[in-house]
Amino acid sequence: MYAIIDGAVGHARTVLATLLLILISGTVAYTEIAKEAEPDINIPIIYVSLHHDGISPEDAERLLIRPMEQELRQIEGLKEIRASGYEGGANVTLEFDAGFNADRALTDVREKVDLAKPELPGDTDEPEVHEVNFSLFPVVIVTLSGSIPERTLLKLARDLRDDIKGLPEILQVQIVGDREELIEILIDPVKIESYGLSVIETVEAVRSSNLLVAAGAQDTGVGRFTLKVPGLFENLRDITTMPVTVYGDAVVLLGDIGEVRRGFKDPKSFARVDGNRAVALEVSKRTGENIIETVKKVRALVAAEQKNWPTALRDTVTVRFNADKSDQIRIMLSDLQNNVIAAILLVMIVVVWALG
Numbered sequence: 001m002y003a004i005i006d007g008a009v010g011h012a013r014t015v016l017a018t019l020l021l022i023l024i025s026g027t028v029a030y031t032e033i034a035k036e037a038e039p040d041i042n043i044p045i046i047y048v049s050l051h052h053d054g055i056s057p058e059d060a061e062r063l064l065i066r067p068m069e070q071e072l073r074q075i076e077g078l079k080e081i082r083a084s085g086y087e088g089g090a091n092v093t094l095e096f097d098a099g100f101n102a103d104r105a106l107t108d109v110r111e112k113v114d115l116a117k118p119e120l121p122g123d124t125d126e127p128e129v130h131e132v133n134f135s136l137f138p139v140v141i142v143t144l145s146g147s148i149p150e151r152t153l154l155k156l157a158r159d160l161r162d163d164i165k166g167l168p169e170i171l172q173v174q175i176v177g178d179r180e181e182l183i184e185i186l187i188d189p190v191k192i193e194s195y196g197l198s199v200i201e202t203v204e205a206v207r208s209s210n211l212l213v214a215a216g217a218q219d220t221g222v223g224r225f226t227l228k229v230p231g232l233f234e235n236l237r238d239i240t241t242m243p244v245t246v247y248g249d250a251v252v253l254l255g256d257i258g259e260v261r262r263g264f265k266d267p268k269s270f271a272r273v274d275g276n277r278a279v280a281l282e283v284s285k286r287t288g289e290n291i292i293e294t295v296k297k298v299r300a301l302v303a304a305e306q307k308n309w310p311t312a313l314r315d316t317v318t319v320r321f322n323a324d325k326s327d328q329i330r331i332m333l334s335d336l337q338n339n340v341i342a343a344i345l346l347v348m349i350v351v352v353w354a355l356g
Contacts, residue, residue, distance in 0.1 A: 016352075023344065043132040044079070044096040046109050048072070051089040051125040060085030067119035068092050068127075071112040077105065106131055136171070138282040139325045140295050142302060145273035146317040150264070154178050156317065157279040160305055164281065167297055169289040176280040177271040179264040183239060187258040195252050197245060205244045206254065209233075236260055273320070280322075295326040 050064045065083045072094060073081060080095040096105055106129065113127050120127075142164075144157055154175075161173045185206065187199060210233050217226050233239050240255035254260065271278040285294045302319060309317070 019348075041134065042100070042102045043134070044098060044100050044105075045132045046094045046096070046105060047130055047132070048092040048094075048109065048113060049089065049128040049130065050091070050120070052121060052123060053088060055088060055121075057085040057087060060090040063121055064090040064124065065092060068113070068116045071116040072109065075105070075108045075112060077101075102131065136284050138323060139285050139291050140283050140298060141322040142281040142283065142298070143273060143278055143320040143322055144281075144317055145276045145278035145320070146313075147276050148313070148316050150179075150277060152313075153277060153279055153317070156309070156313070157281060160302065161281055163301060163305060164283060164298060167294075167301065169285050169294040169297065171284045171286045173284070174282045176282055177269075178279055179267055182263055182265055183233075183236070184261050184263045185239070185254070185258055186261070191257040195245065195257060197252075197257065202244060202254075202257065206239075206242065209242050236262065273318070276318075291329055292326045295321075295324060 048068060050060070050068065052060065052064060055063070061083075065085055068090075069081060069083060069092065072078070072092065075094070077097050077100050078094060079097050082093045082095070084091055094109065110129050113129055117127065142160070144153060144160070146153065157175050157178065161175055164170055164173050187202060192199065192202065217224055233242075240253065240260045242254045243251045244254055244257065245252050271280065283298055285291065299321065306314060306319060
């Protein structure tokens with residue numbers, strides 16, 4: 001021990017140079033390392049979401065949960081299964097043993113869900129498999145609000161979502177508060193009766209027309225190409241001009257017996273900011289990316305996009321940033337920097353005093 005101390009005292013310049021090199025390396029590593037408030041750890045929980053419009057909790061337990069549990073309980077390493085049914089769907093939560101292989105468990109769950117899907121009711125939506133990962137939680141929420149039409153607000157949110165997803169640091173952007181669009185066809189009973197049609201015939205005509213029909217292949221002797229009959233609806237005009245039946249020498253179109261218009265599904269929840277309609281964008285970053293730099297780029301992108309909006313929209317739509325995790329990390333880093341600087345100064349004073 002004394003030999004080490006004597007050697008350090010006898011080579012004071014070498015010790016000081018080594019200490020300075022360590023400080024410089026630490027500073028470079030501190031600036032380059034990713035800043036995280038919540039470490040990327042694997043939570044041994046995977047849950048399956050099942051949705052079926054109009055199903056009761058009792059029927060959800062019998063028709064959705066039971067077939068799913070029969071397949072999922074066969075997974076290796078499974079510790080516990082918990083399930084709950086609610087109005088319109090069910091959730092199945094799987095807890096695995098500590099130290100589980102997250103990728104393998106996720107693959108096994110998806111395989112068992114695929115095996116259980118034929119046992120589910122025909123109108124059940126595609127089951128969704130999710131893993132619990134803190135790094136996938138939103139790092140910032142961008143909220144758009146204003147007294148403008150809902151369709152305009154949704155278009156702004158979707159355009160902004162596509163732009164934010166273009167950043168390399170961003171994993172996903174989800175819109176909260178939007179409604180799924182649909183096409184409403186309002187049939188006039190008087191017009192249907194005048195053409196000798198019924199509502200059932202009209203519905204079947206619409207259902208059978210919105211199909212993509214494969215017509216085989218054509219061999220020309222010098223080549224071969226695939227044929228298809230385009231029948232999918234792409235816009236309102238395709239629906240309005242769809243033929244329903246032939247009446248005399250004329251073709252009866254869907255627009256002749258009813259009104260076709262765009263709309264939204266009934267809302268299940270409402271979002272308001274200062275009394276105005278609002279839509280939120282939940283932004284999640286990729287694992288290992290710097291939260292502070294990521295949020296800074298998101299804010300800069302949103303500000304640049306706002307400048308491209310028409311003046312009326314800029315004056316009407318308010319953009320807010322909520323649940324910004326970079327603010328919390330800045331506070332934590334500030335405390336850390338103060339403590340590190342104080343420790344470095346004390347160490348330097350002691351070393352310089354000891355080495356003379």
